[in-house]
Amino acid sequence: MTLTTIRTAAASSLAAAGLLFTLAACSAPAATQPTTSAPASTATSSSSADSGPCTGVKVIVDSGALKQAAADKSVCVPVDAATPASKVLEEAGVKTVGTTQYPNELICRVNGVPAADFEIVHKGGTYKEECSGMPAAFAYWAMWVKPATGDWAYAQEGLATLQMKPGESLELLFSVDNEPAAPKA
Numbered sequence: 001m002t003l004t005t006i007r008t009a010a011a012s013s014l015a016a017a018g019l020l021f022t023l024a025a026c027s028a029p030a031a032t033q034p035t036t037s038a039p040a041s042t043a044t045s046s047s048s049a050d051s052g053p054c055t056g057v058k059v060i061v062d063s064g065a066l067k068q069a070a071a072d073k074s075v076c077v078p079v080d081a082a083t084p085a086s087k088v089l090e091e092a093g094v095k096t097v098g099t100t101q102y103p104n105e106l107i108c109r110v111n112g113v114p115a116a117d118f119e120i121v122h123k124g125g126t127y128k129e130e131c132s133g134m135p136a137a138f139a140y141w142a143m144w145v146k147p148a149t150g151d152w153a154y155a156q157e158g159l160a161t162l163q164m165k166p167g168e169s170l171e172l173l174f175s176v177d178n179e180p181a182a183p184k185a
Contacts, residue, residue: 059076061172082165138176148166
């Protein structure tokens with residue numbers, strides 16, 4: 001077995017595990033979240049994810065393998081307490097669309113990307129995302145979280161239940177055939 005084959009198999013296993021964790025989190029009932037967790041202030045835009053410290057939650061959208069800059073952004077959302085990821089994204093001006101089967105738990109489109117008529121090129125050919133059930137295992141938006149100090153990790157909960165705290169970062173990253181495999185440092 002070559003090193004490339006081992007890496008590809010490991011990346012595939014990681015992607016599958018992340019999807020399973022997300023689906024498992026989706027099956028648990030979501031607790032009602034307070035609507036006053038975050039102050040009513042507007043998110044501040046920045047030109048890059050590394051443009052300075054964010055005392056709230058840093059939100060990064062990276063269309064990754066799709067290379068559709070219209071979806072990409074990096075903003076700091078002011079929060080002073082644990083806040084639902086769905087509210088943080090809303091404050092950041094990031095519009096997500098779930099699937100018919102999982103409307104509030106999974107992410108199918110971010111800021112309209114990928115469009116329903118967009119052909120996603122992957123190793124097996126082309127694919128168009130219909131947003132009906134689980135997104136394809138080879139082409140999907142992954143939700144990553146990073147603590148104030150530490151490394152990026154797959155979110156272990158869905159949008160409805162994930163709580164973000166001040167100093168943390170949240171990234172939505174689109175991967176095709178496991179590329180990119182993780183957010184940039």
